[in-house]
Amino acid sequence: MKLNRRALLKLGLAATAGASPSRATAGESQTPKGESPSSPDYVGVLVDTTLCIGCRKCEEACNRRNHLPRTAESFADRDVLRAFRRPTETAFTVVNQFPGSPSPDQAGLPRTYVKVQCMHCLYPSCVSACIVGALTKSPDGSVVYNPTICIGCRYCQIACPFEMPAYEFHEPLKPRVRKCEFCADRAKGTGANPACAASCPTEALVFGRRADLVAMAKDRLKKRPDRYLDHIYGDAEVGGTSWLYLTGRPIQEIGFLKLPDSPPSQLTEAIQHGIFKYGAIPVAFYSLLAGIMWYSHRRHPEVNSPAGEEGSSPSAQQPEGGAK
Numbered sequence: 617m618k619l620n621r622r623a624l625l626k627l628g629l630a631a632t633a634g635a636s637p638s639r640a641t642a643g644e645s646q647t648p649k650g651e652s653p654s655s656p657d658y659v660g661v662l663v664d665t666t667l668c669i670g671c672r673k674c675e676e677a678c679n680r681r682n683h684l685p686r687t688a689e690s691f692a693d694r695d696v697l698r699a700f701r702r703p704t705e706t707a708f709t710v711v712n713q714f715p716g717s718p719s720p721d722q723a724g725l726p727r728t729y730v731k732v733q734c735m736h737c738l739y740p741s742c743v744s745a746c747i748v749g750a751l752t753k754s755p756d757g758s759v760v761y762n763p764t765i766c767i768g769c770r771y772c773q774i775a776c777p778f779e780m781p782a783y784e785f786h787e788p789l790k791p792r793v794r795k796c797e798f799c800a801d802r803a804k805g806t807g808a809n810p811a812c813a814a815s816c817p818t819e820a821l822v823f824g825r826r827a828d829l830v831a832m833a834k835d836r837l838k839k840r841p842d843r844y845l846d847h848i849y850g851d852a853e854v855g856g857t858s859w860l861y862l863t864g865r866p867i868q869e870i871g872f873l874k875l876p877d878s879p880p881s882q883l884t885e886a887i888q889h890g891i892f893k894y895g896a897i898p899v900a901f902y903s904l905l906a907g908i909m910w911y912s913h914r915r916h917p918e919v920n921s922p923a924g925e926e927g928s929s930p931s932a933q934q935p936e937g938g939a940k
Contacts (some may be wrong), residue, residue, distance in 0.1 A: 660686050662824075670727070672692070675711060678733075719863075733796040735758050757826065
């Protein structure tokens with residue numbers, strides 16, 4: 617295929633149109649820069665690890681509310697706590713146990729129990745990474761999933777700083793991304809109503825408005841400095857989460873990652889916007905086209921000359937009266 621100026625111009629226009637999106641990407645955060653995404657309507661759960669007794673009632677309630685497959689063992693079986701577990705496509709929340717007392721003033725207790733699930737971030741990286749908008753953040757703060765438009769790219773799994781989304785690898789035809797959705801029902805339009813918090817017998821899980829939960833956690837820290845570390849996990853980590861934790865020992869000792877306060881999605885979106893906003897891709901493409909044209913002209917000056925472009929180069933002309 618020979619490239620002339622007209623063909624190169626058409627290619628350049630097509631590339632510019634494709635590289636200049638007219639709207640934000642499907643999963644882009646809708647929070648303006650410099651503003652807090654936290655809304656007065658956002659809900660959350662305050663988890664007090666010093667009150668958890670490892671009964672697994674939360675696991676059972678989650679299993680029933682979300683119609684998940686029945687487990688091989690009873691939820692009353694505490695032997696499963698001997699091995700560290702992660703949420704899976706068939707278990708949206710799990711309780712883990714760790715050796716050692718939950719707090720300094722509970723020295724008589726030999727173990728600490730910690731429930732984990734999707735944290736429902738205020739700046740959800742999974743939503744930002746989803747290229748089709750299958751993951752969205754609801755007005756009440758819950759991060760919900762629409763399997764009908766999911767393409768199975770699993771970018772959300774890679775993006776999540778807490779490593780929570782699971783995938784149905786055993787489903788070859790209709791695999792879904794699976795995670796806690798705060799017991800919100802997208803189809804019915806109902807908001808968060810976590811069954812796990814309602815089932816907790818010790819009130820280690822308290823569901824309510826996130827702002828009220830933060831105030832409650834700060835009040836407990838003030839009243840019981842002997843029991844709690846002076847930190848609310850999830851208040852600031854990765855921009856804040858809807859699930860908040862009070863602990864009596866360092867978070868790294870009970871299965872949590874030490875994460876920065878800045879949301880990962882802000883960095884990735886800034887890079888993406890910078891590429892498109894300042895035209896880096898179109899400029900690079902046009903520079904490449906210019907280089908190709910210059911190189912072609914240097915190698916074949918007779919083809920790229922005005923006469924050659926019209927298809928009448930000197931070599932193609934024959935003298936009058938010459939033999940054919």
